Structure formats: structure tokens, C-alpha cells
Amino acid sequence: MFLLPVLLAGTANAADADKGKAVYTANCMACHGTAADGKGPAAMALDPKPTDFTAAEFWDGKENAAIKKVIKTGKPGTPMAPFPQLSDDDVANVIAYLRGFAPADE
Ligand code: HEC
Numbered sequence: 001m002f003l004l005p006v007l008l009a010g011t012a013n014a015a016d017a018d019k020g021k022a023v024y025t026a027n028c029m030a031c032h033g034t035a036a037d038g039k040g041p042a043a044m045a046l047d048p049k050p051t052d053f054t055a056a057e058f059w060d061g062k063e064n065a066a067i068k069k070v071i072k073t074g075k076p077g078t079p080m081a082p083f084p085q086l087s088d089d090d091v092a093n094v095i096a097y098l099r100g101f102a103p104a105d106e
Pocket residue numbers: 023024027028029030031032042046047048049050051067070071075078079080081083094
């Protein structure tokens with residue numbers, strides 16, 4: 001159902017994707033890219049490459065809690081850094097922003 005992801009993103013914790021965009025631009029865009037496709041300016045030098053948030057396989061069954069944990073604590077063994085300075089609201093908002101890049105038929 002086409003509208004479902006939009007509706008879910010809009011209701012979960014009243015997360016605000018517009019505010020999430022500001023968090024993303026300041027903290028995530030250099031690696032994950034302006035189009036959230038994992039092709040930011042810093043991505044070339046990284047191994048593994050930053051996650052492509054436009055890829056259906058990333059979103060398959062992905063829970064907000066798991067995404068939040070990665071943002072707060074980083075992903076060990078990869079260049080994905082921890083962002084303990086982000087508030088729970090910031091994290092919820094940036095997740096809402098990222099979900100906007102998921103393919104519409106997810
Ligand atoms: C220094 C570069 C860099 C920055 C800055 C960065 N990331 Fe990442 N991120 C990565 C890399 C590299 C991976 C890929 C890990 C992998 O392939 O397993 C990743 C993976 C992820 C994942 C997927 C983890 C998973 O479950 O596999 C999420 C979600 C994520 N980043 C969110 C963010 C958010 C949100 C921000 C900003 C607050 C951010 N990242 C900032 C490099 C970065």
C-alpha cells in the first residue's frame with residue numbers, strides 16, 4: 001500500500017522529517033550523500049561504503065530501534081561513527097527523514 005510508509009513515519013513519536021533533514025545535513029551527509037544513496041564526498045575513501053538509504057534491501061524488516069542503536073553507538077568495524085551527542089528527538093527525526101528515501105513499494 002503506497003501511502004503506508006509515509007503515514008507510519010508521520011505518526012511514530014511525532015518524528016519530524018524536516019528537522020531530521022537539518023540533523024542529516026550537519027552530521028551524515030558527508031558520508032551518506034545529499035541523495036542518501038551512500039555517495040557523499042567522503043564515501044570514496046571508506047570501506048565498507050556508507051549505507052545507501054534508497055536501497056530496498058536496507059529497509060527490509062528494519063526497525064527504528066536498531067537504526068537508533070547504530071546512530072547512538074556506531075557500527076563496530078566500519079567507519080560508521082557513534083553520535084551520542086544527538087538527542088532522542090534528533091535521532092527520531094533523522095530516522096523519519098531517512099525513511100523518506102525508502103522505495104515507495106516497501
Ligand atoms: C564517517 C562517515 C559516516 C558518517 C559521518 C555517518 N555514517 Fe552512517 N555509515 C557509514 C558507513 C561506512 C556505514 C556502512 C556500514 C556497513 O556497510 O556495514 C554506515 C551505516 C549507517 C547505517 C546502517 C547501519 C546498519 O544497520 O547496517 C545507518 C542507519 C547510518 N549509517 C546512519 C547514519 C546517520 C543517521 C548519520 C548521521 C547522524 C551517519 N550515519 C553518519 C559512514 C558514516
